[in-house]
Amino acid sequence: MTAKETNRTVRPPRLAQLFLRLSLPPGFRREAILGDFWEDYRYRWQSHSPWRARTWYWRELLAVSSRSWGARLSGLVRRRRGGSAPVDSPGKAPGGRPPLGGGSKISFARLLWKTLTEDIPYAFRNLLRSPGFTAVAVLSLALGMAPMTAIGSFVNAGFFRPLPHVEEQDRLVAIFRGVSAPVAWLDIQDVRQQVDALEDAAAYGLGLDLNLTTEQGTREIIGAEVSTNYFDVLGTPIALGRAFTESEGAPEAQPVTVIGHALWQELYAGDSQVLGRTIRLNGVDRTIIGVAAEGVLSPEQPIEYAALIPITQERAQERGWRGMASFGRLRDGANLEQVRTQLDVLSARLRQEHPDYWIDEYGRGDQFAVYPISALRVKPNYRYQIMMMVGLTVLLGVLVLATACSNLANLLLARGSKRGTEIAVRLAMGADRRTLVAMLLSESVVLGCAGGGLGLLVTHWATQALAAGRIGPDYGIDLTVDWRVFSFTAFVSVFTGVLFGLIPALQASSPDLTSALKGERTVFRRTRGVGLRNLLVVTQVAASLILLVSAGVVLRGLQQARSLDLGFEPEGVVAVQVDLRQGAYSADQGERLFADLLTRLSAAPQVDAAGLTVSVPFGNSRWMANVVPEGIERTSESEVLTDESYVTPEYFELMGMPIAQGQTFGPGDVEGDREVAVINETLAEMLWPGKSAVGKRFYRRDRTIEVVGVVRDARYGPPRGEQIRHIWLPFGQWYHESMFLMVKARGDIGAVVPIIRQVVSELDPELPMLEPRLMTTVINESSGDARIISALMAGAGLVALFLAVTGLYGVVSFIVSQRTHEVGVRVALGADRGKVVRMILLQGLRMTAVGIAVGLLAAFGLAHLLAAMIAAVNPLDPVAPLAGAAILLGAALLATLIPALRASRVDPMVALRHE
Amino acid sequence: MTKQYPGELEQMVLLAALQLRESAYAPDIGRELEKSASRRVSRGALYATLDRLEHKGFLRWEIEAATSERGGHRKRLFSVTATGLEVLKASRVALENLWNGLDDVFVESRR
Structure with missing residues (x-):
């Protein structure tokens, strides 16, 4: 599990315990066995390793x-036959098949x-x-099902899992301004x-760590x-x-805080004497007045807060400072519409009383918007993008599942x-065909459920490892399997079982009776069901090609984006x-303070320039502004x-952004009355097409600004x-x-980071400073989403290819094997092996x-859909489809060659002896 | 009438339970078998054997209080019943009878 698991909290995996509990009949015996397992798990965890303990638990479980289920099921069967339930030998399930034929039509209930x-x-x-x-x-089904259950548990954690410790969650509403803008x-x-x-409404600050x-x-x-x-x-x-x-919300109040459960454990080891102690947050000593219950989350993200402080800042008293998200609780019996x-009504009043804040420069009035609380997690204006993302991953899951299903259907056909x-x-003894189909379907559904169960286990472990690795041990997203994920998987499993079982079952239940009973083999006749098998293989090939090509297209897009000229030099920054x-x-x-920082840093010998x-x-953030060229009416x-940015004069040279016309602003500009700006070529061409932009002026809100340079x-x-x-x-x-x-x-970029730290802490030891990052890293990480998508696709594609x-x-x-006989005849008649x-x-x-043809088309x-989501993707790029097709063709050649060679070695004497 | 003797694993489990005296809990029985008889028994087989012995009346158990080491689950303490002791004795007698007078065979074969 995670690193926070210390001796004190060692406990067997929850899912495994649940599984064990479900496998045993209730009573003291079950409790004792659960306890035995617990004790031994702890023993192994301490004396061997967590991994050994876990594998031991699962194996013994x-x-x-398996004994317990076997005993129960065969008990069920025996009871129906009038026998007694077996107690003495639970391990040995008796033979006993369903009665062979039996009656004609039976009712659905029966x-x-x-x-x-x-x-x-x-x-x-x-x-x-x-x-x-x-x-x-079961293994191939689990492989196919794992992506689906993984998607299920992520979607569940993100959107459906109710917030823990929230009372009557359906009475909570999210309050925004406009569509989904924050409020004051x-x-x-x-x-x-x-x-x-509303009974009451609360607010919390956005983006304040x-x-x-x-x-x-x-x-x-x-x-x-x-x-x-x-x-x-x-x-x-x-x-x-x-x-x-x-x-405690008043600006002059004593500074206090409520800390999170995990932080309490980490800093104070869960000491109950923590109340009244002080903790230093953002340079202020705050008295701890409470500890939040374990897993108290933000209503926005499934992440546990480490500390909460009351809003006391002065700017919270300004109507213009809109940095808050808000939610309210409905009064008993009230609804969203009210x-x-x-x-x-309130919006209208605010527009009248505070036009400065509630009416924009074009006279458009603002207003409140209210949604169910889930809108805090999925902002209404992002809903489309998120749906696209989820839709895409589900599509991946479906494609992998489809290949797994086709495989299974094929196996079952052969078995049939x-x-x-x-x-x-x-059939000859008079069995109803429905009965037969039900019998055959049961088998595939049982397989489906076994595969789903295993897939769920794999996902459970994988997502836990992922969550622990990526978000840190203490504030992880809660991905534990709950009833929603469980029932989703159960549904997918049964559905899958029916899906891949139905065709083989239908086919197997209508054989050609006479020849089947005689054990005849077909000679020079198309084998039954081969057409169907072909179709299944075509589906598999197409699905895996779709995944491989899509992964390739995204990867290629990223590669090309990286090789484009940046227009500036990130190295060494x-x-x-x-x-x-x-x-x-x-x-x-x-x-x-900022000026001092720059002076001291520039003086350091390891530093070339600082800005x-x-x-x-x-x-991560993009600053935007609206501008209008001087002399044009603002509409x-x-x-x-x-895009806009505030920079110091050194910035352009430091970043290696060459000036095309004019100059950058100098120190004089900064202090002078003349408002100045530097713009880029695209903006210059847009505002003053065909003319030089230097010396021209534009409006930005209420200020008129002169362009001194174009970069x-x-x-x-x-992109x-x-x-x-x-x-x-x-x-x-x-x-x-x-x-x-x-x-x-x-020179050495590594030498700069300690200098920065030193200079910053000299000026103010408590100055909040984030981790310094290389510009090249920032650029690489900006394509993170696209990279994750392509990695997911490539992974899914490889599974599907396999x-x-x-x-x-x-x-x-x-x-x-079906044509051995035919090949024997051919060879006997003189056909050559080639x-x-x-x-x-x-x-x-x-x-x-x-x-391949079908897959390429799809x-x-x-790729067009992906291009709409990731701008770097070029849907017409021929490399990825060609490479994908080549890989598949090669793999297919190999897969066919082996049985083909086997066929050529058929000895006509052996093949024909059965005749 | 033919006499019924417990199976090999059943006998071993009964003996292990006796060896442990006042602490015959299921995991300890498993460990005892591993230690004294070098026999690794899966939990499935162990519980099945315990159930079978209980069903035959050779073994019974009582519930003991829970400890935190077991996540608050209670314990089963096993003890061999009088019938259990009897069949063990009977099987020992039978085995000893069968071993009787075979010493020379084993001495022979050792040489």
């Missing part, structure tokens, strides 16, 4: 549960009863009798007073600034101490033809965010939306399908409290070719 009590136990025993087949089937705390105060359909200072230094933790009624409105309990009081109506005699006997928002810095003090910028190219049509176009982020417009304004004329310090190294190749091999082998090989090869390759369509 399977040994116990059929269902018969399926549950006879067919399913029979299927169990039958499958256990051919362990090789069963193992292959003062607006929410009005909501609390004037909207009586906290810096925790301990003896080991300062680090960042996930925290939030919340209104004092936060816990009341959510209805979440406090594990220790108390929640905030109303007075809240909406009352909020509309081997069992032809048994089925023919049943380190970026680090310096955030004064939580400190007690005024704008003047802040500017002085500031408010946003980093390829970074929503004439405005040009552009060459560069790329400022991942978005258009050339980005950009303006740069001088830091000094424009101030922001959180800036990126950009440092260009002279399944398709084994499927093809199986089918061709089967065909060869011809035989060619004949078989062609038959296999024909299927592959059709599959992949072409999917």
